[in-house]
Amino acid sequence: MKKYDETSPESIESYGKGMIGKTFREIFDAAKDDPDGFVAKDACADYLRKHAQKSRKGGVGNLVEECWFGYEANSDDRPDFPEAGVELKVTPYKQVRKTQLNPEGFAAKERLVLTMINYMEVVKEKDFAHSHLWEKAQLMLLVWYLHLQGRNDIDSTVDYVQLFTPPAEDLEIIREDYEKILTKIRDGRAHELSEGDTLYLGACTKAAKSTDRRQQPYSDILAKPRAFSLKNKYMTYVLNHYIRPGRVTYEPAVRGKVSDFEAYIIETIGRHRGESMEELRKRYGIETHPKNLGAMLAYRMLGIKGNHCAEFEKAGIAIKSIRIQENGCIKENMSFPPISYQKLAKETWEDCTFGNYLRETRFFFVVYREDRAGALRLAGCCFWNVPVRDLEGDIRAVWQETHDIIADGRLVLDIDAKGNVTNNLPKKHGHPIAHVRPHGRNRADTAPLPEGTYLAVRGNTAAWLDDTAYTKQCFWLNNDYIRHQLQLSGM
DNA sequence: GCATGATCATGC
């Protein structure tokens, strides 16, 4: 006898809310001792074994299915509660740095995987409304728990349980994302899919081994197995704006309905083509010359008063303003967040901070070009993400070289008689796309090296030196590479 | 002129 009505989403939700405040271990223990035989006993024994070792991916999800809802976990294609059309999703969130706009500092820990993309079958679907994806995503019961580093998730508490359907304005974009992914598959380019291609719905890689490949219908090239997923940034927005109570929402760029989000943004900003940064700055009443002026002006041109935009936030779009000099060169290389040497040393390319950032982030380039008088005039804008071949080519090489030097403790400084410092990290020379360079307050602004590794110094020493830490560096994308990418985007 | 290392200014 079920303790809820399997045909009613509300009943499933209300029964699910009974988990709030309980740990997964408590849910398991209660089920184990349930005299009604509510749970398959074999499954419970299985859990004890698996969780005695270490936390298993999907482990707590299966635990909730079997120990709380009392059905056997399976990889059935249908929704978990077929009669109610509800899909159960147990998903972690985590603590991140607190900011003014995220005062408690919570973020989704992972993207939400919805369903595998069967390249051969998905192209036969009539449209999004009739897709297998929509069947799985139209009504989800989200179960959130806080993941703490170093703690087995089985000891986490269930914090939120809520039915969720993406709101209409998000669905418009999810539908466009779906079409974009389908178009790439229909063009025989499934092997070039990337999470950065789309906004809220991503095609994330999902394979047991990094060498796994799948057939695709319109090309002989094998493609990585991928799944439709709601991206991490979107899930963070869902958590902080739809699930947790009392959060502020950001202003949207689109009010009403548009058929193509990106085209609308480009067109709206494009109306200001030819205007100078200074003119725009004064028009929008910005008194100072902040470093993020380019981004601020982009928001103003989109009719947004603050320095955040709901759609960009949900999609994880990063605004980068680019200045082209009169001679056609981009003045500066493009910087990224500082490298944590300790994290880097433990990472692999398949799952690393910088690689994941580039894979998941869509960029919005706002381009200003210097005129003869030296004024920067808006030249246009475009959306961009790193092409797979570049990511897996030079960027990967630069990352791997940097990783190996740091992880193996092979970082070497040469200091000449004048005190000029050079290191052996990958340079722009010899790398067409990316390089590594300092990026901190000054060279005494350092980050710790992995434990047990030490900075080697040849030549002279320097007062700021400490052989367990080194000047903060970051990965940079080369200016000429960005220039070339802009040209490919028709700018 | 450009690569590389270094630093500045502002906002969160």
Next chain:
DNA sequence: GCATGATCATGC
């Protein structure tokens, strides 16, 4: 206090 975006300084 630190990340971020931007720019500077020097030597080859």
